[in-house]
Amino acid sequence: MQLYPLFADLADRPVLVVGGGDVAARKAAMLLRAGAKVTVGAPVLAPELRELLQQSRINYRAGSYQSDWQDGMWLVVAATRSRPLNRRIATEGHARQRLVNVVDDPALSSFQVPAVIDRSPLLVAISSSGVAPVLARRLRERIESLLDPALGSLLQLAQRYRTRIRQRHADLAARRRFYDWLHDGPVNALLRAAQPLQAERQLVEVLSRREVPAQQGSVVLVGAGPGDPGLLTLRALRALHEADVILHDELVNPQILDLARRDAVQIAVGKRGGGKHTPQSSIHALLREHAQAGRRVVRLKGGDPFVFGRGGEELVFLREHGIACEIVPGITAALACAAYSGVPLTHRDHAQSVRLVTAHCQQSLDTLDWAELARDRQTLAIYMGVATLDQLTRQLLAHGRDAETPFALIENGSLPSQRTLTGPLRDLPALAIRHAVRAPALLILGEVAGLAAASHWHGELLGGDAGRLADAA
Structure with a gap:
């Protein structure tokens, strides 16, 4: 072991930072x-350090470095641009038995500043x-996503109630079950939901009992995003790591499922049009069955649970049956497909x-206000409309939309197989047939779709010229 790991208590202890630039500012902020x-010593200070000085949060030694700056210091950080000066600071610090860090120079340093994940009081x-x-930074990012x-x-909260917890559960095995x-x-679910008072009440109520309560099941409605695993949120990733059971839509990318806990039970509850179809009542029954058995369930949906994902129906069902539930939003297809095809929605x-519109069947088409949808100066993002493009x-x-209105039809948005078909509205059905566009695909209709010709950056660009705005882009 080349270094001895330790965590230093620097509260109210004097520390010296030599240097007045951006690096020194970052080091000073972390020490604060x-x-x-x-104390910061330098001829001049960067704006961030000047602001800290104006707020009386740091002391300032103006001018060139002097040896006596180190008097009374617990540790020293050398963050100047001069290696000879940094070497002098380190040499004098070591002679005074100070811990010295020279930024980006391990050979001169007696301690190093690690990459830190801060969940105070937990520090990693x-x-x-x-x-x-760079590897340390990448590992920090990876661990950060898990915590x-x-x-x-x-x-x-546990620290504040530690004494009461030990008194209530003197037996070590019972205490472990409680933790x-x-x-x-x-309690943790309430804290994640930004309800600290309710979380503390729950803890106090349980501490009034003698027995540790049985573990209750729960459900997390998770948006898997449009398909690219890189667009999964950190909270969604943590939910997948914690899940005992995952009920997933058919369109969820298998690479996202590969990120889940290895021993989690995965159940496909597909709803692809024209193919396998799991009734919503069956999905409700599965959610209730596994949650009431004490399992942590993730209901994994493509896009966002609350945008044409029936998340609202499932939330109501879970509430009616007293099952704890959280919602983790996902990047919905309209946002992702627009971004990946270079089309601004506004x-x-x-x-x-x-306007976000669903048009997957004749029944949904019959409920639409076509006069409103045909108005100009708006963008239509139409979900599940491949089968009804002609209608x-x-x-x-028929309701007055200009036949030359540009469209962008994005198939497999955000995936390596993405294709973006562009053209004028009048040619939409014919172009979709010519290029054999298949679901899942999202239709963006409006003047902004004309920007795809100039701004497209991901996947293949197909079709006619929808680039009336391209020259202006």
């Missing part, structure tokens, strides 16, 4: 977060002994509003 009394520090700082931001609040309940049960010159086009033209 740890409660240190920071990663060091590569200065050999591979819920609410974990710090949970630990602070498992605390981490996996309703534009101050061309579209002041966006969509006829209705929009």
Whole structure:
């Protein structure tokens, strides 16, 4: 072991930072977060450091470095641009038995600043002994994604009640069961939902009992996004890591399912049009069955649960049956497909509003207000409309939409197989047939779709010229 890992208590202890630039500002800010009394020495200060000085949060030694700046300091950070000066600061610090860090120079340093994940009071520090700082940063990012931001609040709450917990559960095995309940049960869920008072009440109520409550099941309605695993949110990833059971839509990318806990039970509840179809009542029954058996269930939906995903129906069902539920939003197809095809959904010159529309069957088409949809200066984002493109086009033209209105039809949005078909509205059905566009695909209709010809950047670009706005882009 090349380095001895430790966590230093610097609260109210004097620390010296030599240097007045951006790097020194970052080091000073981190030391202030740890409660240190920071002195910065430099001829001039960067704006961030000047602001800290104006707020009386740091002390300032103006001018060139002097040896006596180190008097009384617990540790020293050398963050100047001069290696000879940094070497002098380090040499004098070591002679005075100070801990010295020279930024980006492990050979001169007696301590190094690790990559840190902060869930105070939990801290996770990663060091590569200065050999591979980029790897340390990447590991920090990976671990960061696994640790819920609410974990710090949970630990602070447990710390406040530690004595009462030990008194109530003197037996070590019972205490462990209690802490498992605390981490996996309703207290943590309430903290994640930004309800700290309710979380504390729940903890106090359970501490009044003698027995540790049985673990209750729960459901998380998770949006898997449009397909690209890189667009999955951190909260969604954590839910997949915690799940005992995953009920997933057919369109969820298998690469996203591969990110789940290895021993989680995965159940496909597909609803692809014209193919396998799981009734919503069956999905409700599965959610209730597994949650009431004490399991942590993830209902994994493509896009966002509350945008044409029946998440609202499932939430109502779970509430009616007293099952704890959280919602993790996902990037809905309209946002992702627009971004990946280079189409802004709004534009101050061309579209002041966006309408999200579903058009997967004749029944849904019959409920639409076509006169409103045919108005100009708005963008239509039409979900599940591949099978009804002919009717969509006829209705929009019949209600006054300009036949030259540009469209962008995005198939497999955000995936490597994405194709973006462009052209004028009058040619939409014929072009879709010519290029054999298949679901899943999202239709964007409006003047902004004309920007796809110039701004498209992902996947294949097909079709006619919808680029009336391209020259202006």
